[in-house]
Amino acid sequence: MRFEIGDKIVYPNHGAGTIIGIETKEILGDEKQYYIMELPIGDMRVMIPIDRIDEIGVRGIIDEEEADQILALLKGDKSKMSQNWNRRYRANMEKLKTGDIYEVGGVVRDLTIRDEEKGLSTGEKKMLSNARQILISELVLAKDMDEEEVIDIIDNAFDNNPHIEEEE
Structure with missing residues (x-):
């Protein structure tokens, strides 16, 4: 798939x-074309080799209807996860590598709920933070909102999630 200047895309991870x-x-004597992508969060730019976009998993962003489905997913049940943090970490890392927004949303949901219930290891906290940033960046573009609005919507999804037990 070929993209143009102005297209909104997702670069997994x-x-x-x-x-x-x-x-x-020209890098190491090899001339290549790159997309220059600007992320809406953190004022960051990324160079993506055009000849590797399929291999990397670059795709167009979701539409607003799918964005609403992702927000509904955040209110759902936590997936069954391994009790072993190492296995859980690897399984979640595999989901994030797919670049699939539903997988990313599931990781955000599952780790947020687990953090509320039992806490997370340092590695899982970092993974949750990264997954949230990936999710937020796509929702900002899909819903044409600013970062703070999207963060509020995500946080509200968890505040109203019946699957998170309130502390007495």
Whole structure:
């Protein structure tokens, strides 16, 4: 699939952004074309090799209807997860690597609920933070909202999640 300047895309493990340019760079004597993607969060730019976008899993962003489905997913039941943090970490890492927004949303939901119930290891806290950033970046573009609005919507989804037990 070929993208154009102005297209909104998702780069797995980095999140969503807008293509602001296409550049040719010579690296180690090899000339390649790159998409220059600007992320809506953190004022970051990423260079994506055009000849590897399928292999990397670059895709267009979801539409607003799918964004609403993702927000509904956050209110759902936690998936069955291994009690072993190492297995759980690896399973969640595999889900994030797919770049599938539903998998990312599931990781955010599951780790948020687990954090509320039992707490998370340092590695899982970092994973949750990264997964939230990936989710937020795509929802910002899909819903045409700013970062704070999207964070509030996500936080409200968890505040109203019946699957998170309130502390007495």
